[in-house]
Every structure is written in C-alpha cells, then in structure tokens.
Amino acid sequence: MINMFAYNIPFASIFIMMVAAIVTPLLPKRSRIPEKLSCYAIALVAVLSAYLLYALTYPGQSLSFNFPMGHFPAPWGNELRAGPLEAVLSLVFCVAMLLSLTGNFSSTAEDIAPGRRQIFCVLVNLLTASLLALTYTNDLFTAYVFIEINTIAACAIVAVKEGAETARAALRYLVMSLVGSGLVMIAICLLYDLTGHLLMQNMHGAILVLVTTKSYMIPLTVSLALITAGLAIKSALYPFASWLPDAHGTSTNASSAILSGLVLKGHIFTIIKIFYRVFGLDVIHMLRMDTAIFILGLVAMIMGSVHALRQNNVKRMIAWSSVAQVGYIFLGVGLNTTAGIAAACLHIIVHACVKPMLFTAAGGLSNAAGHKKGLHALMGTFYVNTWAGLGLIAGACSMMGIPGFAGFASKLSLTLASFDSSVVVWALAALATSSVLNALYYVPAVIVIMTHHKDAHKNFTAPKPTKLYKFSMFIFLTLNFYLGLFCVPLLRLITRGVNVL
Amino acid sequence: MNEELKNIWRAFFNWVMGNGPRPENEVIPPEPPPDLPFTQKPHDKYTRFHEATLKERYNQWLEIHGLHIFAILYTGLSVLTCIVIVSLLLATVAELPPFGHERNPANNEVIRRYVEHGGHETGAQNIVAGLILDYRAFDTFGESAVLFTAAVSVLMLLGASRRNKTDTHSLPSSNAMDAYSIHAPPMRHHTFRKDDVILRAVASLSIPVILMMGCVVVINGHLSPGGGFSGGAILSTALILCANAYGFERVHEFFNERTFIVSSSTALMIYALSKGYSFFTGANHIHSVIPKGTIGNILSGGLILPLNICVGLIVAGTLYGFYALFSEGDM
Amino acid sequence: MLEKLLLNHYEAAAVILSGIGLTNLLLQRNLIKKIIGLNIMDTAVYLFLAAKGYVEGRAAPILIENGSGGWLTSSALYVNPVPAGLVLTGIVVSVSVTAFALALTLKLYESYGTLNIDEALLKMTEEQEQLEAVIEEADEEVLS
Structure with missing residues (x-):
C-alpha cells in the first residue's frame, strides 16, 4: 500500500492546476502575478510528481493504484490511475512546460499584448491540467472531456499572438482538431454501446468477452479505427499533419514549444492507453491496427523530414521535424510489443525535452537576428546569443541521433525493440533514412548559425539573453545530456510502468 | 579532384551565404573555360532559353489550371472519404445491438445501481x-x-x-503585420432603436x-x-x-x-x-x-x-x- | 442488412446525418458553413446517443412516487440515464467550440474581408509577398 500523501498526488496535481486557472482571471491585470502563479503552480506539481515517482518505485510499495473520484467505487464513479509511467510522464510534462514558459519569458512579453497575457496564463494552466488529466485518467469519457479542453486551449494559445496569420492557423488547427474529436466521440459512443462501460479496465473485460465469442466484430473494428484516426489527427500523424506547421510555425515561441513538445504527446499517450488498457495488444494485433499504425509511422518519419527539407523558415522547419518525430513514436506503438511501447514512451519523453529546447533556441536566435525567421537571416547569430546557439546544436545532434545526446537513447531503444518483431528490416531502413534526412536539414542550419558574417554584429541590435533564458537553456541542455547518457534506468522504469499499465 | 572539391565547397559556401539553392538539389554548372570559342555561346544560350520557356510555360499552366485541378481532386477525394465513412458506419450500425432492447449490453449492473440505489446514495430524485x-x-x-x-x-x-x-491604429505600429490589417472592413455595429x-x-x-x-x-x-x-x-x-x-x-x-x-x-x-x-x-x-x-x-x-x-x-x-x-x- | 438498418433506424439516420455534416465540412469553402457542418456532426452524435439510451416501454429516469411515501426504484422502470449525461456534455462542448470557432472566423473576416478560405489564403500570400518586399527594402536601406 502506498502512503497517504503520495496516494492523493494525482488528484492534487490536476486540482492545483485547475484552481490556478480559475483564480488567474481574478488577479490584477497587467501585472506579473499571473505568470508567476502559473510557474509556481507548475513547479509545485512537478515536485509532487517527482515525489509520486519516488514513492511508487520505492521497494516494497505497490507499483500502481487507482484513485476513485468521489464516494463511489470503480464502475460507478470516475477514477484516476497512477503508475510509474504516468508519474514520470507528468513530471516530464511539467518540467518541459515550466522551461518553455521561463525560457521564452521575454519573447512572450514582446509577442503578446499586455491585456492578453493574463488570459495566456489561464490557458497554459488549463492546458497543463488537461495534460495531467489525460495522463492520469482511467475513464474514456473523462479523457474525451479533457481532450476538448486541450483542443480549445491549444488553439487559443496559437491565436493569443495578434495577427491574421495566427487566427488563420488557429482556425485550421481547430477545424482539424474538431473533426478528430468528433470521430473520438462517435467511437466512444459505439464502445459504450457494445460494452456498457466507460471505465478502461471494465471496457477491457467486456471487449475480451466480445472477442472470444466473436460477436460485434465489425463495430469493434470500426470504433477502434475511428478512435485511432481521431487521435492521430490530433497528434499530427503524417497524412493528417497539414495543420501543424502553420499552427506551430506562426504562434509565439512559448506556444510553439508547448504545442510541439507537450500537446501532441498527451494525445499519443491517450492512444497508448487505449491500445494497452482498453483493447489489449492481442486484440489490436487481431484487428490489424498495429500494422496500420506502423505503416503510417513509417511514412510520417520519411515525409515529415522531406517536408522539413523544403522549408526556409526555421520555425516551420522545426515544426515539420515534429511530424517526423511523431512518426518515430507511432513506429514504436505499431511494433505492438511491450518493448516497442516502452521505446515509444521514451521517445515521447525525449521529444518533450528536446523540441521545446529547439523552439526556445530558434526563438532566441531569430530574436538576435532582429525577429527574422528565414534560415539565411540567422547567419552568425551563434556569436550573438551563444546559449541559444548551443541549444540548437544540441537539439540538432539529438534529432540526428548522435551518441551522447537524448535522441540517440530513444532511437537505440526503438531499434532494439524492432529486432523482436517481423518488420525489423522496414523499421531499420526507415530509422536510417530518417536520421540521414534529419541530418540534411539540421546540419546546414547549424552551419548557418555558426558562419561568421561581416555585417552580423553591426546589424544585430537585439538585447542580450536574460538570466532566465540562460538558466532555462542550461536546464534543457542538462536534461538532454542526462537522457542521452543515463537512459538505461529510465528505460527500465518505463518498462516496469508499461508492464503494470 | 582538388578543383572539384573546391567547386563543391564554393557552391556550399554560396548557399550558406544565402545566394544559392540547397546543397542536396544543387547542380554545379560547369564553369566555361575562359578560352571558349565565341561561336559556341549562342547555342548554349539557346538551350538555356529553351529550358526557361518550358519552365515558364509549366509555371503559367500551373498558375491557371493548378488551383482548378486541385479543387477537382480535393472535391473527389472528400466525396470519396465521406462515402467510405458513411458506408462503414452504416455497416457498423446494422451490426449494433437492436434499438430499444432491454437486454442490450449497455443495460448492465452499472445502470441497475444508478437507478436502484441512486435515490438514497445521492439524494436526488432526478x-x-x-x-x-x-x-x-x-x-x-x-x-x-x-x-x-x-x-x-x-x-x-x-x-x-x-x-x-x-488606439493601436493611431500609433505608429511596430510590427509590420499590423500595418497590413488596417484595410480591414469596419465592424458592423448594432443599430439600437430607442423608440x-x-x-x-x-x-x-x-x-x-x-x-x-x-x-x-x-x-x-x-x-x-x-x-x-x-x-x-x-x-x-x-x-x-x-x-x-x-x-x-x-x-x-x-x-x-x-x-x-x-x-x-x-x-x-x-x-x-x-x-x-x-x-x-x-x-x-x-x-x-x-x-x-x-x-x-x-x-x-x-x-x-x-x-x-x-x-x-x-x-x-x-x-x-x-x-x-x-x-x-x-x- | 437493410432489415437490421430498419431496426436501428435512428442510429442509421444519425450516421447519415453525420455523413452530411462531414461532407459539408470538407466541401464548403465558406467558413460559417463549415462550422454549421461541424454542428450537424455533433447533432448526429446526440441523436445516436439518445437512441442508444432508449429502452422500450420504460419511463424517463426521474424517480416516481409509489403512492405510500416511497419511491419506485426498480431498474425495469426507467431508461438508461448515462447517455443523457453524455449528451449534456456533448452539447456544452459543442456550444463552446462553436463560439470559439466563430470568434476566430470573425477575426479572419476583420483582417481579410472574406469568409471564403481560398480567398483568404490568396490575400494572405499576396500580403506576405508585399511584406517581404517591404522588409527587404528596409534591410537595404539599413545596409546602405
């Protein structure tokens, strides 16, 4: 049995973020209090999650527990569930969210009108709350409700920066997301009709009965396909990813970092939960959904990078690279083994740490070049903002999979996981091709920022990076190296988490 | 060999400086030797001109017809998607538990508890x-x-x-994007009649x-x-x-x-x-x-x-x- | 199959309705009409859920007095209350996202003066080209 304090942490973390979001509009406008409140609340939740992780992995403790939301036990009331995987994911989400906010503090202040900054904080708090709820929830309908909060808040933090371009990007993102959540809703209704439950483990039991008796197979397949397609649209799996570069490329840097690093991951983790906890890997394999996901992941890995090659705007390039990285995660999910899903979760964590760093670095560099985002305009900016330059270099190395950097760890574990499956050749070929393609657009970017330019210093009148920026970048870099060098205990932890999922 | 390497490096350097295509689709034009006979140049120029017109023509064609073709393709694909989804869902619906039947899977122990104990557990009649x-x-x-x-x-x-x-429009805008949203149509204001x-x-x-x-x-x-x-x-x-x-x-x-x-x-x-x-x-x-x-x-x-x-x-x-x-x- | 469809005719109607909504969403170029398509899709889901909650010959899930001061709590008397709760959530979500989508549309209209997304896209690319030209000019001035 777990101690009482740790037992209440999943509920407390969601509750703290919700209360922070609700209180923020009451705070004085045009002050820094809302931003500070958000940061402190997220930091508090991060500390709590770390403690939960410690408590769950403490020898002699049970590895996972359910938390009923109210006085009614499992099939009647809502429920939360926590295990090592949920704890580590919420810790990473909170840390990445906090660093995305602190790292882009000054660019947020420049991009967002003072009257809107308070609302930006409300939205960030709601987004964190919904991510935590998606991580911890054990109920499919609760997941749907929080997916909707996530959708509105995510589109709103794109539109928070003034301008017609962001409004258009946000609208496009919203329409695609709504199609996705519509499909998810239909699928949940179908599943409810077939099983009579909304809670994940009860649904799982009912589905196993259906499968063994071979009844309702068509509705079951269709609902699985619909829920996967809906969540795939929201997590920007390749053929449905056309909205991503607009939304991530035009918004303010903090929003881009949050959207790319975290919002996509919340939906992917929901897919993993549905595969693992609602259907079960055997049923997924029987309904052939693993093959579909695997192929889509493969295509996304290649096509995301191909699109990124054609970009001239550094933020859009990084955004398209997210599409490729989402492909890696889906490749891991599509392997349909515990090792594959553990590797996918590791890649979720790695990408949640690296992508916000890349966006923060790109923001710092384009700020140094006088708010220009074209790749050529960034020439020589490394020497103006060295921390941002280091961040971009480390992020690029990580994306290419250079040993010692975070991306290497997850690529290695994906490779190792694919050896157990029958599709190993395809997986290895795609991993190799995608890594080369990654190098083809990240290496030139690194060379550009490090090339001396005779007019550079005369032209760049940008202020020096703030202490907060340097500090956030330092933490990002540390995380990057930590994940790259000491990933084995983390991977073991994730595997344990996946096993009890 | 050394010359070739130098050429590649120069092309790459040019690209880095922002005046060339990317290295992966870069075609290094062979530099004309300085002692080339003058008579060969028109021919060379002619082929380039020819290529340019082809490209231009393609671009023109794309500009005129591209959007149209894209629209047709998009419409066709959308209609196809919708038909596929609707027929799939119809097939699903046909297989679902029958409408209004009391032995459907959804009418299980969860519902029984809600109805039978809901009254005294929550205190609500509804x-x-x-x-x-x-x-x-x-x-x-x-x-x-x-x-x-x-x-x-x-x-x-x-x-x-x-x-x-x-007030933002009366001030000189710092962001260039603002300057372009000035031509926005005026908002239609509510006409309120007092009588x-x-x-x-x-x-x-x-x-x-x-x-x-x-x-x-x-x-x-x-x-x-x-x-x-x-x-x-x-x-x-x-x-x-x-x-x-x-x-x-x-x-x-x-x-x-x-x-x-x-x-x-x-x-x-x-x-x-x-x-x-x-x-x-x-x-x-x-x-x-x-x-x-x-x-x-x-x-x-x-x-x-x-x-x-x-x-x-x-x-x-x-x-x-x-x-x-x-x-x-x-x- | 047709027989079964007739048996589940409410659900079949809901599915066709959602198909209409989806087609609207994909084919309309006017943003308001697109949003209406989304709303039709949502409505189809409510119809589907309402049909799923119905059980023949049973009353709405509000407890009935039994005449002697107690309440009739037999589960054979009332329809399934869960879909009602789900529909309520669906409606609130739909209202929220519709309002947000319309607000974004209004912003777009204020900037481009059109509700057609193709025209908006054309205007946007034009503006971007102009903007780039302006920036280049400014750069040249600074450099010279």
Whole structure:
C-alpha cells in the first residue's frame, strides 16, 4: 500500500492546476502575478510528481493504484490511475512546460499584448491540467472531456499572438482538431454501446468477452479505427499533419514549444492507453491496427523530414521535424510489443525535452537576428546569443541521433525493440533514412548559425539573453545530456510502468 | 579532384551565404573555360532559353489550371472519404445491438445501481442529475471547465483587441503585420432603436417570467428535468432580451466584463472546492459532512443544488457574454 | 442488412446525418458553413446517443412516487440515464467550440474581408509577398 500523501498526488496535481486557472482571471491585470502563479503552480506539481515517482518505485510499495473520484467505487464513479509511467510522464510534462514558459519569458512579453497575457496564463494552466488529466485518467469519457479542453486551449494559445496569420492557423488547427474529436466521440459512443462501460479496465473485460465469442466484430473494428484516426489527427500523424506547421510555425515561441513538445504527446499517450488498457495488444494485433499504425509511422518519419527539407523558415522547419518525430513514436506503438511501447514512451519523453529546447533556441536566435525567421537571416547569430546557439546544436545532434545526446537513447531503444518483431528490416531502413534526412536539414542550419558574417554584429541590435533564458537553456541542455547518457534506468522504469499499465 | 572539391565547397559556401539553392538539389554548372570559342555561346544560350520557356510555360499552366485541378481532386477525394465513412458506419450500425432492447449490453449492473440505489446514495430524485453531479462529477467539472476555457478564449479574441483597436491604429505600429490589417472592413455595429415600443412592452412583461422560469429550472434540477445548464441558458435569454430592448448600456450597469469574470470564476471556484472536498473524502474513505436530505425535498441531493446554481451562473454569464461579444464586441 | 438498418433506424439516420455534416465540412469553402457542418456532426452524435439510451416501454429516469411515501426504484422502470449525461456534455462542448470557432472566423473576416478560405489564403500570400518586399527594402536601406 502506498502512503497517504503520495496516494492523493494525482488528484492534487490536476486540482492545483485547475484552481490556478480559475483564480488567474481574478488577479490584477497587467501585472506579473499571473505568470508567476502559473510557474509556481507548475513547479509545485512537478515536485509532487517527482515525489509520486519516488514513492511508487520505492521497494516494497505497490507499483500502481487507482484513485476513485468521489464516494463511489470503480464502475460507478470516475477514477484516476497512477503508475510509474504516468508519474514520470507528468513530471516530464511539467518540467518541459515550466522551461518553455521561463525560457521564452521575454519573447512572450514582446509577442503578446499586455491585456492578453493574463488570459495566456489561464490557458497554459488549463492546458497543463488537461495534460495531467489525460495522463492520469482511467475513464474514456473523462479523457474525451479533457481532450476538448486541450483542443480549445491549444488553439487559443496559437491565436493569443495578434495577427491574421495566427487566427488563420488557429482556425485550421481547430477545424482539424474538431473533426478528430468528433470521430473520438462517435467511437466512444459505439464502445459504450457494445460494452456498457466507460471505465478502461471494465471496457477491457467486456471487449475480451466480445472477442472470444466473436460477436460485434465489425463495430469493434470500426470504433477502434475511428478512435485511432481521431487521435492521430490530433497528434499530427503524417497524412493528417497539414495543420501543424502553420499552427506551430506562426504562434509565439512559448506556444510553439508547448504545442510541439507537450500537446501532441498527451494525445499519443491517450492512444497508448487505449491500445494497452482498453483493447489489449492481442486484440489490436487481431484487428490489424498495429500494422496500420506502423505503416503510417513509417511514412510520417520519411515525409515529415522531406517536408522539413523544403522549408526556409526555421520555425516551420522545426515544426515539420515534429511530424517526423511523431512518426518515430507511432513506429514504436505499431511494433505492438511491450518493448516497442516502452521505446515509444521514451521517445515521447525525449521529444518533450528536446523540441521545446529547439523552439526556445530558434526563438532566441531569430530574436538576435532582429525577429527574422528565414534560415539565411540567422547567419552568425551563434556569436550573438551563444546559449541559444548551443541549444540548437544540441537539439540538432539529438534529432540526428548522435551518441551522447537524448535522441540517440530513444532511437537505440526503438531499434532494439524492432529486432523482436517481423518488420525489423522496414523499421531499420526507415530509422536510417530518417536520421540521414534529419541530418540534411539540421546540419546546414547549424552551419548557418555558426558562419561568421561581416555585417552580423553591426546589424544585430537585439538585447542580450536574460538570466532566465540562460538558466532555462542550461536546464534543457542538462536534461538532454542526462537522457542521452543515463537512459538505461529510465528505460527500465518505463518498462516496469508499461508492464503494470 | 582538388578543383572539384573546391567547386563543391564554393557552391556550399554560396548557399550558406544565402545566394544559392540547397546543397542536396544543387547542380554545379560547369564553369566555361575562359578560352571558349565565341561561336559556341549562342547555342548554349539557346538551350538555356529553351529550358526557361518550358519552365515558364509549366509555371503559367500551373498558375491557371493548378488551383482548378486541385479543387477537382480535393472535391473527389472528400466525396470519396465521406462515402467510405458513411458506408462503414452504416455497416457498423446494422451490426449494433437492436434499438430499444432491454437486454442490450449497455443495460448492465452499472445502470441497475444508478437507478436502484441512486435515490438514497445521492439524494436526488432526478437520476440524471445524481449521475452527472455525483457519480460522474469529475466529467461535469471538466465540462464546466470547457465552457470556461471557451469563454476566456472568446473574451481574449473579441473583447480586449477591438477596444484597443482605435488606439493601436493611431500609433505608429511596430510590427509590420499590423500595418497590413488596417484595410480591414469596419465592424458592423448594432443599430439600437430607442423608440421600439412593442419590443419594450413585451420585454418588460416577459423578462421577469423568463428569469423566474430559469431560476425554477436551476433550483429544481435535482427533482425534475433541467439543472444548471438548461436553466442557465434560459437565464441568459432574459439578459439578451434585456440588452436588445433597452440597449447594452442598461445591462452594462449591472453586468459587465468584470462582473462576468468575477461571477464565473467564483462560481467555478466554489464548484471546484466543494467537489474537491467530496473527491478527497471519497477517495480517502473519510466521512463526508454533507447531508443527503430526503429524496423529493427541495433541500436534498447533497451538493447537487449548490452545484446547479454555480453551473447556472456560469452558463448564463457565458452565453450572454458570447452574444454581447459577437454583436457589440464588448461586454 | 437493410432489415437490421430498419431496426436501428435512428442510429442509421444519425450516421447519415453525420455523413452530411462531414461532407459539408470538407466541401464548403465558406467558413460559417463549415462550422454549421461541424454542428450537424455533433447533432448526429446526440441523436445516436439518445437512441442508444432508449429502452422500450420504460419511463424517463426521474424517480416516481409509489403512492405510500416511497419511491419506485426498480431498474425495469426507467431508461438508461448515462447517455443523457453524455449528451449534456456533448452539447456544452459543442456550444463552446462553436463560439470559439466563430470568434476566430470573425477575426479572419476583420483582417481579410472574406469568409471564403481560398480567398483568404490568396490575400494572405499576396500580403506576405508585399511584406517581404517591404522588409527587404528596409534591410537595404539599413545596409546602405
């Protein structure tokens, strides 16, 4: 049995973020209090999650527990569930969210009108709350409700920066997301009709009965396909990813970092939960959904990078690279083994740490070049903002999979996981091709920022990076190296988490 | 060999300096030797000219027909997608458990407990109210949060920006993008007629009735159909009617942006705190001090009545807020 | 199959309705009409859920008095209350996202003066080209 304090942490973390979001509009406008409140609340939740992780992995403790939301036990009331995987994911989400906010503090202040900054904080708090709820929830309908909060808040933090371009990007993102959540809703209704439950483990039991008796197979397949397609649209799996570069490329840097690093991951983790906890890997394999996901992941890995090659705007390039990285995660999910899903979760964590760093670095560099985002305009900016330059270099190395950097760890574990499956050749070929393609657009970017330019210093009148920026970048870099060098205990932890999922 | 390497390096360097294509699709043009006979140049020029016209022609063709072809392709694909999805879903529906049958999988032990024990476990006569505000209260809390998120986002998009519009445009804009949104069409403002006697007379009669109706639906949410969401929607229509009959200024006097934010946030906060208490006590098996009351009484159902009032306040404010923001751009 | 469809005719209607909504969403170029398509899709889901909650010959899930001061609590008397709760959530979500989508549309209209997304896209690319030209000019001035 777990101690009482740790037992209440999943509920407390969601509750703290919700209360922070609700209180923020009451705070004085045009002050820094809302931003500070958000940061402190997220930091508090991060500390709590770390403690939960410690408590769950403490020898002699049970590895996972359910938390009923109210006085009614499992099939009647809502429920939360926590295990090592949920704890580590919420810790990473909170840390990445906090660093995305602190790292882009000054660019947020420049991009967002003072009257809107308070609302930006409300939205960030709601987004964190919904991510935590998606991580911890054990109920499919609760997941749907929080997916909707996530959708509105995510589109709103794109539109928070003034301008017609962001409004258009946000609208496009919203329409695609709504199609996705519509499909998810239909699928949940179908599943409810077939099983009579909304809670994940009860649904799982009912589905196993259906499968063994071979009844309702068509509705079951269709609902699985619909829920996967809906969540795939929201997590920007390749053929449905056309909205991503607009939304991530035009918004303010903090929003881009949050959207790319975290919002996509919340939906992917929901897919993993549905595969693992609602259907079960055997049923997924029987309904052939693993093959579909695997192929889509493969295509996304290649096509995301191909699109990124054609970009001239550094933020859009990084955004398209997210599409490729989402492909890696889906490749891991599509392997349909515990090792594959553990590797996918590791890649979720790695990408949640690296992508916000890349966006923060790109923001710092384009700020140094006088708010220009074209790749050529960034020439020589490394020497103006060295921390941002280091961040971009480390992020690029990580994306290419250079040993010692975070991306290497997850690529290695994906490779190792694919050896157990029958599709190993395809997986290895795609991993190799995608890594080369990654190098083809990240290496030139690194060379550009490090090339001396005779007019550079005369032209760049940008202020020096703030202490907060340097500090956030330092933490990002540390995380990057930590994940790259000491990933084995983390991977073991994730595997344990996946096993009890 | 050395020359070739140098060429590649130069091309790459040029690209880095921003005056060349990317290295992966770079074709290094062979440099013409300086002692080339003059007579060969026209031929060379001719082929280049020819290539250019082909490319140009392709571009022109693409400009004229590209959008058209894309539109046809897009329409065809969309229709195909829709047909496939609908036929798949029809096949699914045909296989689903039969309509209205009592032995369907959804009518299981969960429903039995909701109906048979819902009354004394939640204290609500309306089982749906007990379901959404007690058994599955976390979902409903999330739902109110969705409404709150949308209200805050719409307020951000329409409220603050348009009020600032006049002063941002008179100032020289720092961001070049602002300069381009000047040619925006003027907002259509609500023309308010002060002499609309019929509207005012009807409004003065019906507003109290609507308000009363809304309050009844909210307060009786645990006893009869209705509750915070439907009652709040009714209340908001009274506000909207008032705004239309007497002008937004009259509503402003008692309900403006600040009161909206304060009332919504406070109501949601009360909801969060009271439900948080109930979640906490439930999960930790602590006895909750909230009395359930007798079924059928107005003061019954534990937290359901106060929660319905909170939700009603949020919904009424938000729906009126949407109306005011969309028609006036202000609250 | 047709027989079964007739048996589940409410659900079949809901599915066709959602198909209409989806087609609207994909084919309309006007943003308001697109949003209406989304709303039709949502409405189809409510119809589907309402049909799923119905059980033949049973009453709405509000407890009925049994005449001697008690309540009739037999589960054979009332329809399934869960879909009602789900529909309520669906409606609130739909209202919220519709309002947000319309607000974004209004912003877009204020900037481009059109509701057609193709025209908006064309205007946007034009503006971007102009903007780039302006920036280049400014750069040249600074450099010279």
